[in-house]
Amino acid sequence: MSHPIDDAVFDLINTNDPEAGAILAAEQARQAHTIELIASENHASPAVMHAAGTCFTNKYAEGYPGRRYYGGCAHMDEIETLARERAKKLFNCEYANVQPHSGAQANMGVFMGLLEPGDTFASLVLKDGGHLSHGMHLNFSGKYFNPVHYPLHYNPDHPRHEQIDYEAVRAVCLEHRPKLLLCGYSAYSRTIDFAKFREIADEAGCLLMADIAHIAGLVAAGEHPSPFPHCDVVTSTTHKSLRGPRGGLILTNDEDIFKKTNRALFPGVQGGPLMHIIFAKAVAFGEALRPEFKDYQKRVKANAATLAGALTDLGYRICSGGTDNHLMLVDLTARNPELTGRDAETWLENAGIICNKNGIPDDQRKPMITSGVRLGSPATTTRGFGEAEMKRVASFIDRVLSAGLKGEDALAAETEAVRAEVRALCEQFPMPGAG
Numbered sequence: 211m212s213h214p215i216d217d218a219v220f221d222l223i224n225t226n227d228p229e230a231g232a233i234l235a236a237e238q239a240r241q242a243h244t245i246e247l248i249a250s251e252n253h254a255s256p257a258v259m260h261a262a263g264t265c266f267t268n269k270y271a272e273g274y275p276g277r278r279y280y281g282g283c284a285h286m287d288e289i290e291t292l293a294r295e296r297a298k299k300l301f302n303c304e305y306a307n308v309q310p311h312s313g314a315q316a317n318m319g320v321f322m323g324l325l326e327p328g329d330t331f332a333s334l335v336l337k338d339g340g341h342l343s344h345g346m347h348l349n350f351s352g353k354y355f356n357p358v359h360y361p362l363h364y365n366p367d368h369p370r371h372e373q374i375d376y377e378a379v380r381a382v383c384l385e386h387r388p389k390l391l392l393c394g395y396s397a398y399s400r401t402i403d404f405a406k407f408r409e410i411a412d413e414a415g416c417l418l419m420a421d422i423a424h425i426a427g428l429v430a431a432g433e434h435p436s437p438f439p440h441c442d443v444v445t446s447t448t449h450k451s452l453r454g455p456r457g458g459l460i461l462t463n464d465e466d467i468f469k470k471t472n473r474a475l476f477p478g479v480q481g482g483p484l485m486h487i488i489f490a491k492a493v494a495f496g497e498a499l500r501p502e503f504k505d506y507q508k509r510v511k512a513n514a515a516t517l518a519g520a521l522t523d524l525g526y527r528i529c530s531g532g533t534d535n536h537l538m539l540v541d542l543t544a545r546n547p548e549l550t551g552r553d554a555e556t557w558l559e560n561a562g563i564i565c566n567k568n569g570i571p572d573d574q575r576k577p578m579i580t581s582g583v584r585l586g587s588p589a590t591t592t593r594g595f596g597e598a599e600m601k602r603v604a605s606f607i608d609r610v611l612s613a614g615l616k617g618e619d620a621l622a623a624e625t626e627a628v629r630a631e632v633r634a635l636c637e638q639f640p641m642p643g644a645g
């Protein structure tokens with residue numbers, strides 16, 4: 211059996227702890243033999259995965275380079291500085307904080323650094339494609355701050371149906387005068403017009419923040435317009451399209467914002483930084499600075515467009531009419547009103563295709579049921595899928611969902627058939643480190 215980390219590493223873990231080793235082997239097999247369509251996931255390189263498992267995990271390094279609360283931090287300073295320098299180069303900005311443990315922590319660092327409790331900010335609501343940390347009522351952002359939400363175009367006759375309604379963004383900002391306007395989303399397939407958001411922020415007299423967690427890889431490769439110089443502050447994750455270890459980032463060109471968000475993150479929100487992850491971030495940023503990363507991101511976009519086109523041809527509706535980036539929201543009810551996101555997620559997983567149910571804009575169904583699924587191309591593209599394979603993926607999806615509508619027997623037979631084809635395709639295109 212092949213493993214995405216070296217066999218030697220697996221053997222070491224397995225010999226020491228067969229119980230944990232068995233779970234690792236099962237997860238490695240799952241990833242190796244299934245098609246990953248979750249838009250926020252990817253297959254990190256063996257170098258990035260190994261980097262996250264080094265002796266940097268042993269070290270406390272509270273503080274920032276040159277100002278630590280512990281001895282023995284010389285190499286912590288070196289690696290954090292290298293990660294910062296590479297992040298700045300990737301995103302063409304002046305300052306980078308590479309310590310956030312996640313995208314949500316990065317957002318918390320910005321909110322705590324730039325807003326006071328109770329302050330108003332404007333964002334897209336979660337159910338329309340936003341994020342938990344953009345004002346959901348159970349999240350810190352909705353509990354301790356005052357979110358106001360701007361809409362999409364909901365009218366199906368509008369040429370920009372289900373896309374950001376920039377006039378409405380402006381109206382919301384002029385009415386509520388938020389301290390911060392937030393753009394950047396988790397389930398939005400269209401290009402974000404950062405320059406337009408800047409105009410609105412200037413008119414409303416507020417700060418402009420972009421959360422580019424999903425599109426960071428595209429931005430770094432120049433395959434989506436950059437939030438700089440338009441945005442005051444930018445947050446991201448490092449593990450989605452950017453293909454690094456699981457973690458977050460805060461970027462800015464403004465020294466005062468850098469200082470405030472640094473202080474808010476540590477000691478305000480986090481304690482000791484995850485130095486092994488910062489080490490792996492540096493390695494991942496190094497990979498993203500190479501020319502082949504640009505080619506990868508071009509293929510990510512092309513593959514998403516191919517999948518969206520093939521599903522459209524099969525009778526599904528891609529929300530907003532298509533995709534400009536790495537993801538799409540698929541309205542299943544256009545294919546058949548009986549289809550739900552919940553059933554689709556389960557049926558597809560049984561056939562070896564992993565995705566997540568997702569509400570579509572203005573969805574009448576509950577979040578645990580939904581009318582849609584969100585699909586993305588970063589992981590399949592990393593495996594080497596191209597146009598032909600993405601068309602096959604669309605066909606697999608339709609075969610499973612069509613069979614599910616026919617009943618249990620038809621679904622069981624088609625699940626087995628598709629699962630075998632998925633496995634064969636995965637073996638033809640092994641995930642990195644598993645070949």
Ligand code: DSN
Pocket residue numbers: 250313341396
């Ligand atoms: N959970 C992530 C996603 O799937 O988009 C966002 O944090």
